[in-house]
Amino acid sequence: RSLVQFTMQDITLRKRTEAALQESEARLKEAQRMARVGNWKRDLTTEELTWSDEIFRIFEVDPSVKPSYKAFITRVHPEDRTLVTSTYQHSVDTREPYERVHRLLMPDGRVKHVRVAGFTEFDGDLAVRSVGTVQDITEVHTAEEALKRLNEELEQRVAERTREMSVLNRELEAFAYSVSHDLRTPLRSIDGYASLLEEECGVLLNDDGKAYVNRIRTSSRRMGRLISDLLALAHLNRAELRYEPVDLTRLAHAIARELASTDPARTVQWRIDEGMQVWADAGLLGVVLQNLLGNAWKYTGQTASAVISFSHTTLDDGTVEFCVRDNGAGFDMAYAEQLFEPFKRLHAHHEFEGSGVGLATVHRVIERHGGRVRGEGSVGRGAAFYFSLP
Structure with a gap:
């Protein structure tokens, strides 16, 4: 084959490789956009910092602006800056990866929440490169906060209902005690007088009269059992297990x-x-x-x-x-x-x-x-x- 043929084949292969690489990069960018995850890389020997497109969108920084630590740290919420810098430095010192959630403060006052993760690569004892990701979790955080507030409100409502039920139970117990006490006395009187009537005047009563007295005593005893059972049922509600x-x-x-x-x-x-x-x-x-x-x-x-x-x-x-x-x-x-x-x-x-x-x-x-x-x-x-x- 001629040199020209080999050269054309090389060019065709290179174009296909470049096309495949571009397609892969496009898919990666689309995936990062959908997941709201961006990646960054910092060359520690040249201090050059690179951001993916999604990083610019998350930080709301114009893509024409050259990435820098200053551009990043100015977006970090002032109350979280010390935490962010100390977390990164601790990761470098210990050679351990890190993950942290912190806030971003936008120029218009909006607050975002992001999850950052990263690690540093070493060549022997020399730190050469730091890489990491930034994920926008503002919507997730908002949903979690809403759920937390809902749970707190629910717990408060449950506590209020529990207090109301406690008061109601005490009132019912007092009512049951009062009813039982107020009813037992007349019931004992009814049964007692019916018993006296049967003993002292039994010879004067015909069969119907004796049956009436017996029904009075039977009904009063049944009412007494009902009162006792009512109190026992009320006691079950407050007995400690x-x-x-x-x-x-x-x-x-x-x-x-x-x-x-x-x-x-x-x-x-x-x-x-x-x-x-x-x-x-x-x-x-x-x-x-x-x-x-x-x-x-x-x-x-x-x-x-x-x-x-x-x-x-x-x-x-x-x-x-x-x-x-x-x-x-x-x-x-x-x-x-x-x-x-x-x-x-x-x-x-x-x-x-x-x-x-x-x-x-x-x-x-x-x-x-x-x-x-x-x-x-x-x-x-x-x-x-x-x-x-x-």
């Missing part, structure tokens, strides 16, 4: 023995799992089991072959769920939403005694522990109550 290991298996056996002692003639088959333990308030968990097992005992009172079980299982997410199940009266799932509401009863008083506070108490205790509780049932086929703790 004291966490400790709780052996639910042993607790359930103790409650089962206590229930059985109230009616030795009943035959109930108990099925209680072994090894059930939780980390919770022992006293309040005792209230939960007392109510759930007590309900199972009560609602199997008319079941010939009563079976009450207390079991546990591990769900797919690792949560341990406990279940108290019985084969008693059950309930209609159409009214399941009312199960845990205070004083809501799904059975008549003449069928089963109670105030309708037991399950509300269970729900309140489990909720205070951060857990969940639910119920399932079918009329005449029993009920199951599930609860879990975090």
Whole structure:
């Protein structure tokens, strides 16, 4: 081949290389513009400083101006200049890279926030070149500040609502105490006079009169239980939780023995799992089991072959769920939403005694522990109550 051919090939290759380099530089500039990141380089032997196009845009400096440390430092917020210079010098002294966020002060008074990073290259002990990047994070910083203010406002509102709820709870507790105190006295009088009427004038009363006196006494005792349950429910709201290991298996056996002692003639088959333990308030968990097992005992009172079980299982997410199940009266799932509401009863008083506070108490205790509780049932086929703790 001739020398001319080799020369033309060299020229063509050089042009292609230059075109590829220009395209690469264009893409880099576009990427820096989109990311709002510029890069700089400082030759420490000649003190020559170079900026990329994005640096000029971030500092809002005319591209015709020759980059210099003065042009840079005059854009740095006066309160941050010492920090910026000391950070860079410390990086050079320690030969460690640095990263810092600081402010820029524009001529019109606007403030920008930038994240700067860089490091210095050495030739032996001689520092020869410093390179770094500057990223405009003003919008990100503004969004973070707005989010911070929003969180502060939210915390303030939560604190205000907490104070309001605290005041309301104290007022409700005072009301509950006042009501209970004001109601107990007349209730005792009603029951007392009804008792005297029955004892001293019983021979003068016909069957209807005796039935009326009995209904008066029964209703007054029921009202007394309602008042006691109301106070107990109010107490749950202010009782401090004291966490400790709780052996639910042993607790359930103790409650089962206590229930059985109230009616030795009943035959109930108990099925209680072994090894059930939780980390919770022992006293309040005792209230939960007392109510759930007590309900199972009560609602199997008319079941010939009563079976009450207390079991546990591990769900797919690792949560341990406990279940108290019985084969008693059950309930209609159409009214399941009312199960845990205070004083809501799904059975008549003449069928089963109670105030309708037991399950509300269970729900309140489990909720205070951060857990969940639910119920399932079918009329005449029993009920199951599930609860879990975090």
